[in-house]
Amino acid sequence: MKVLILGGDGYLGWPTAMDFAAAGHEVCVTDNYMRRQIAEATDSEALIATPGLSERARVFHALSGHSIEVRIGDLAQPEFMFEVVRETQPDCIVHYAEQPSAPYSMRGFREARETFQNNLDVTFNCIWAVKDIVPDCHIVKLGTMGEYGTPNIDIEEGWIEIDHKGRKDKFLFPRAAGSLYHTTKVLDTDLLWFYVRTYGLRVTDLMQGPVYGLSTEQADMDPSLCPHFHYDDIFGTVVNRFLVQAVAGVPLTVYGGGGQTRGYLNLRDTLQCVRLAAEQPAEKSELRIFNQLTETFSVNEIASRIKETGDRLGLGVEIKSIPNPRKELEEHYYNPTSSGLLELGLKPHYMTEDVLTGMFERIIANKDRIDKNRIMPRVRWKS
Numbered sequence: 001m002k003v004l005i006l007g008g009d010g011y012l013g014w015p016t017a018m019d020f021a022a023a024g025h026e027v028c029v030t031d032n033y034m035r036r037q038i039a040e041a042t043d044s045e046a047l048i049a050t051p052g053l054s055e056r057a058r059v060f061h062a063l064s065g066h067s068i069e070v071r072i073g074d075l076a077q078p079e080f081m082f083e084v085v086r087e088t089q090p091d092c093i094v095h096y097a098e099q100p101s102a103p104y105s106m107r108g109f110r111e112a113r114e115t116f117q118n119n120l121d122v123t124f125n126c127i128w129a130v131k132d133i134v135p136d137c138h139i140v141k142l143g144t145m146g147e148y149g150t151p152n153i154d155i156e157e158g159w160i161e162i163d164h165k166g167r168k169d170k171f172l173f174p175r176a177a178g179s180l181y182h183t184t185k186v187l188d189t190d191l192l193w194f195y196v197r198t199y200g201l202r203v204t205d206l207m208q209g210p211v212y213g214l215s216t217e218q219a220d221m222d223p224s225l226c227p228h229f230h231y232d233d234i235f236g237t238v239v240n241r242f243l244v245q246a247v248a249g250v251p252l253t254v255y256g257g258g259g260q261t262r263g264y265l266n267l268r269d270t271l272q273c274v275r276l277a278a279e280q281p282a283e284k285s286e287l288r289i290f291n292q293l294t295e296t297f298s299v300n301e302i303a304s305r306i307k308e309t310g311d312r313l314g315l316g317v318e319i320k321s322i323p324n325p326r327k328e329l330e331e332h333y334y335n336p337t338s339s340g341l342l343e344l345g346l347k348p349h350y351m352t353e354d355v356l357t358g359m360f361e362r363i364i365a366n367k368d369r370i371d372k373n374r375i376m377p378r379v380r381w382k383s
């Protein structure tokens with residue numbers, strides 16, 4: 001397949017690009033380095049610095065023999081989106097090109113507006129470029145489990161059948177996000193659904209939970225191919241943050257009561273899920289939704305697991321609850337369905353002691369690069 005990856009510089013975008021290329025697909029990546037610029041402006045750079053996309057594509061080619069085409073530009077500008085889609089004629093577009101940080105989207109008006117405009121504009125431009133240039137192209141869109149929030153009923157895979165006053169119909173599962181970032185993904189889903197039912201597009205919307213990990217088959221070939229591994233309060237996801245905190249000797253920052261439960265997955269499983277979805281596309285006029293997670297944990301459970309493995313490595317890990325900077329339930333019901341991707345062939349990599357030990361080893365080797373000023377939360381939901 002010809003695969004176009006929007007947001008190919010990101011934590012997930014770059015390893016996805018290498019994975020598709022290694023599987024024999026023809027890959028083009030685009031990015032405008034927005035996340036790198038935000039990381040620099042907010043003092044939130046990744047633990048391991050990596051070169052730009054062209055240099056990484058060069059190293060990857062030298063080591064694997066596989067090519068990745070790189071195009072730098074702003075997909076929120078329709079001219080650039082249309083040019084890239086016209087010239088690459090993709091069979092599949094993987095859309096990651098969004099501002100992905102919930103805390104950044106809650107930092108103030110400028111950051112909220114930047115998140116809102118970028119995320120919605122890129123999705124809108126992508127839809128129109130597909131509709132007008134490559135109407136058969138399958139869009140694989142990265143959504144988030146955070147679209148659903150934490151409802152007091154089981155979370156279905158995207159859709160729910162409702163029996164109301166004796167009549168039945170199927171609707172998008174109710175959504176109630178907990179940050180402006182997560183809300184942009186709700187709006188993306190609605191936009192995609194409108195264009196799917198009106199113009200017959202084929203779309204897979206992946207409701208993904210927080211991802212952890214920094215190792216993939218291709219990323220392990222050279223340090224310059226490593227995904228951006230963030231441990232700061234802006235871009236770092238909770239498991240990655242806790243592992244770095246344990247190595248730095250900082251007590252693990254459990255926000256509030258720590259009962260917040262989410263569906264997690266290993267970075268290697270993100271790659272599997274996205275490729276499985278791409279290689280077994282949605283039908284025309286179908287908005288197919290999968291819940292992309294392999295295990296659910298509360299924040300307290302994650303902290304205990306990391307403490308256990310860290311202590312075994314002699315780190316003497318402490319856990320400390322701090323006031324929750326977010327507005328979220330700290331005790332709640334959480335039971336998401338997630339059978340669709342398993343049915344497509346997903347073979348999960350769980351959060352085992354070996355996996356955590358492997359991550360600890362990489363972080364310990366880079367211990368000198370940890371900046372402790374990036375660890376405590378700097379953004380509050382209620383101001």
Ligand code: USQ
Binds near residue numbers: 102
């Ligand atoms: N948390 C802590 N301590 C920390 C950091 C986080 O207790 O030091 C808690 C948060 O309050 C939250 C949970 O851990 O309850 C998860 O937080 P997170 O920062 O790992 O994840 P989140 O902000 O929800 O966002 C991340 C990605 C986002 C993706 C989302 C999937 O940054 O791009 O969409 O995970 S989900 O959470 O399922 O919506």
